[in-house]
Amino acid sequence: DNSNNNDDDINKCVIEMNVGQCTIRPGGIRHCGNPITEGTRYIIGGFCMSPSRVETVRQLLNNNHSNRQYQQPQDEPQEGDESKETNENENDEKGDNVNNNDSKKTEREALECAIALNPHFDGAYATLASLYEAEDGSSSRAQLVLEDCLKFANPRSSTAAYYLGTIHYRNGNYAKARQYMLLCLSVDPKDGDAMATLAQIHAQLGESRDEQAMYQQIIQTPGVSKRILSNAYCNSGTLMSTTNGEDGNLKQEMEYYLKSLEYDPMNMAALESLGSAFASQQQWDKAIACFRKVVDSSRSNQQQQEEALVLLYRVATHKLQQMGTALQRQEQVLEQLANLMGQNNVDRLTAMQQPKR
Numbered sequence: 001d002n003s004n005n006n007d008d009d010i011n012k013c014v015i016e017m018n019v020g021q022c023t024i025r026p027g028g029i030r031h032c033g034n035p036i037t038e039g040t041r042y043i044i045g046g047f048c049m050s051p052s053r054v055e056t057v058r059q060l061l062n063n064n065h066s067n068r069q070y071q072q073p074q075d076e077p078q079e080g081d082e083s084k085e086t087n088e089n090e091n092d093e094k095g096d097n098v099n100n101n102d103s104k105k106t107e108r109e110a111l112e113c114a115i116a117l118n119p120h121f122d123g124a125y126a127t128l129a130s131l132y133e134a135e136d137g138s139s140s141r142a143q144l145v146l147e148d149c150l151k152f153a154n155p156r157s158s159t160a161a162y163y164l165g166t167i168h169y170r171n172g173n174y175a176k177a178r179q180y181m182l183l184c185l186s187v188d189p190k191d192g193d194a195m196a197t198l199a200q201i202h203a204q205l206g207e208s209r210d211e212q213a214m215y216q217q218i219i220q221t222p223g224v225s226k227r228i229l230s231n232a233y234c235n236s237g238t239l240m241s242t243t244n245g246e247d248g249n250l251k252q253e254m255e256y257y258l259k260s261l262e263y264d265p266m267n268m269a270a271l272e273s274l275g276s277a278f279a280s281q282q283q284w285d286k287a288i289a290c291f292r293k294v295v296d297s298s299r300s301n302q303q304q305q306e307e308a309l310v311l312l313y314r315v316a317t318h319k320l321q322q323m324g325t326a327l328q329r330q331e332q333v334l335e336q337l338a339n340l341m342g343q344n345n346v347d348r349l350t351a352m353q354q355p356k357r
Contacts, residue, residue, distance in 0.1 A: 104131060104134075104135070107127075107131065108128065108131045108132075108135070111124045111127055111128040111131070112128065115128065119148075119152050119153060120152065120153050121153060122149050122153035122154040122157045122159075122160065125145055125146060125148065125149035125153060125157070125160055126146065126149070126157075126159045126160055126163055128145050129141075129142035129143075129145040129146050129160075129163060130142065130163075132145060139167045139170070139171070142163075142167065143164065143167055146160045146163050146164045146167075147164065150164075156183070156186075156187050158183070158184045158187040158188055158191065158194075161180045161181075161183040161184045161187075162180065162181070162184050162191075162193065162194055162197075164176075164180045165177045165178075165179075165180030165181045165183075165184065165194070165197060166197065168180065169197060169200070169201065169204075172204075174201050174204050174205055177197070177201050178198065178201050181194045181195075181197050181198040181201065182198070185198070189221075190221050190222070190223050190224065192218060192221070192223075192224035192225055192228040192229075193228065195214055195217060195218045195221070195224075195228075196218065196228050196231060196232065198214055199211050199214035199215055199218070199232070199235065202214060203235075203239075208239060208242075211235075211239060212236060212239055212240075215232045215233075215235055215236040215239070216236070218232040219232055219233065219236070226263040226264060227263075227264060229260075229263045230260045230261070230262075230263035230264035230267045230270065231260070231264075231267070231269075232260075233256045233257070233259045233260035233263070233270070234256065234257060234260040234267055234269050234270040234273065235269075236256050237253045237254070237255075237256030237257050237260070237270075237273060238269070238273055240252065240253045240256065241253050241273070250277060250280065250281070253277060254274060254277045254278075257270045257273050257274040257277065258274065261274070266293070266297055266299050268294050268297065268299060268300045268304050271290045271291075271293050271294050272290065272291070272294050272304070272307070272308055272311070274290050275287045275288075275289075275290030275291045275294070275308075275311065275315070276311065278290065279311070279314075279315050279318075282318075282322075284315055284316075284318060284319035284322070285319075287311075287315045288312060288315055288316060288319070288340055288341075291308045291309075291311050291312035291315065292312060292341070292342065292345070294308035295308045295309050295312060295342075295345055295348075296342075296345075306352060309345060309348060309349050309352070310349075312341055312345060313341065313349055316337055316340040316341050317337070319340065320333060320336055320337065320340070323336075334346075
């Protein structure tokens with residue numbers, strides 16, 4: 001009987017799975033018994049819940065969201081109610097602040113309740129730590145919450161470990177920060193953020209070889225985000241310049257900056273470093289192009305823009321000197337300088353050099 005044989009074949013394809021497991025078959029999927037040769041393929045995912053891990057966090061937060069969404073609106077100002085109309089903007093601003101504070105308080109209480117109901121579920125700890133840090137302006141309570149997460153809920157929570165590592169990094173406790181970043185990497189060896197932070201820890205400790213090795217590990221790890229790859233190439237080039245000095249391999253250093261810009265064309269540090277490298281080779285036009293991008297970009301902060309503006313001016317003046325502008329009138333020199341730098345940048349540089357009152 002062919003039907004019985006087909007049923008047996010189907011039963012053989014059933015894979016029994018435990019809670020939390022899933023399977024994805026790369027091929028062999030059929031529609032009505034026919035092979036799929038074109039079109040879009042979908043993966044249907046199912047979520048299995050264990051009675052011992054009730055989603056109290058999601059339930060509590062969803063309830064709070066529903067309560068805020070269906071709150072009755074305030075009464076509209078009645079005609080002739082001058083006091084309400086006069087103070088409308090002020091009351092709206094105060095009301096927004098009050099509602100925002102109430103919302104954060106409600107969320108915090110829900111997270112605290114979720115942890116109290118099920119301390120072995122690690123989903124609430126990191127969010128609660130973030131709220132504590134925002135409320136307190138310090139990381140003391142947040143640190144305790146995250147340590148409880150690793151102690152009581154999940155000793156291998158990469159979220160809690162990474163958060164703790166960044167707290168210790170900000171506080172200058174680099175040994176502890178390294179410990180938690182290594183914990184992250186023991187859970188996920190491809191965690192790009194953890195590797196990047198660990199590289200910065202090596203930098204703070206003066207461990208330049210370990211720092212460079214970590215950048216190379218990031219570069220060679222598949223699946224790392226473009227942002228992290230861009231920073232790794234840029235920092236690797238900068239580190240090469242710092243450790244090797246003038247005798248370093250400038251060509252390889254520039255290759256790192258160019259590679260960094262492939263992953264993020266507006267990486268400000270890479271642009272500035274590449275501009276300095278071009279300037280050292282007297283490639284003035286390329287250097288000017290790099291520095292102008294930094295100065296004109298909305299992604300660069302004020303300090304980066306001011307530093308790049310000074311470098312832009314130096315490179316532009318070097319080019320003018322090579323062009324033989326010494327015998328030209330001042331007006332002509334200033335016009336050529338504006339053409340190279342941009343008139344707006346010349347004006348900004350002039351304003352920077354004026355003494356502040």
